[in-house]
Amino acid sequence: MRPPGGAAVPMAVVGVDTVSVRYEATLPAVASGDQLVLALARASDVGAPDTRITIPPAPEVTAPAAGTEFRPDQPFPVACTPFADDAVELRFALGWCDGLTVEEADAVAALVALPGPLEDGLAGTAEATFFPGGSTLSCTADLLAGRVRETVDLDAAFGGLRAGSRIVREAPPRALTFAP
Numbered sequence: 647m648r649p650p651g652g653a654a655v656p657m658a659v660v661g662v663d664t665v666s667v668r669y670e671a672t673l674p675a676v677a678s679g680d681q682l683v684l685a686l687a688r689a690s691d692v693g694a695p696d697t698r699i700t701i702p703p704a705p706e707v708t709a710p711a712a713g714t715e716f717r718p719d720q721p722f723p724v725a726c727t728p729f730a731d732d733a734v735e736l737r738f739a740l741g742w743c744d745g746l747t748v749e750e751a752d753a754v755a756a757l758v759a760l761p762g763p764l765e766d767g768l769a770g771t772a773e774a775t776f777f778p779g780g781s782t783l784s785c786t787a788d789l790l791a792g793r794v795r796e797t798v799d800l801d802a803a804f805g806g807l808r809a810g811s812r813i814v815r816e817a818p819p820r821a822l823t824f825a826p
Contacts, residue, residue, distance in 0.1 A: 728770035788819035
């Protein structure tokens with residue numbers, strides 16, 4: 647990944663043994679409208695060095711307030727400043743949960759990191775549930791609200807493939823508490 651006017655930043659595969667496999671990189675500050683170049687080198691196929699991604703604005707989360715407590719299995723409202731294009735996705739970054747083994751905590755972290763359904767950005771509201779299904783977990787987690795743009799200019803080497811191509815710009819995380 648190459649930010650505007652900057653050096654290349656390597657990407658790492660995260661979640662290899664989970665359902666939330668993705669590539670991540672930590673970039674220097676980027677602004678709305680900046681264009682990143684994603685260069686993919688493949689050992690068994692032709693490279694794809696010229697995918698272009700334009701950074702969307704981040705959503706502005708207006709509710710819930712940081713530190714708010716919710717039941718882990720109950721939906722709660724999330725509000726963002728509405729925008730006319732793109733969509734919003736909600737997910738969580740697990741902080742900790744009482745009484746879980748490392749393996750159990752890893753499994754919960756992978757599950758809550760999965761993005762929820764895409765919500766209409768124009769609506770300005772959505773519902774999130776930390777851990778559905780009658781959970782008795784007591785946990786902390788950051789709410790991650792991302793603006794989703796599906797307009798990605800893929801390198802011609804991908805042959806027009808579009809499935810799963812999108813860019814997500816997240817708002818600053820919102821620390822929440824979940825208790826039964």
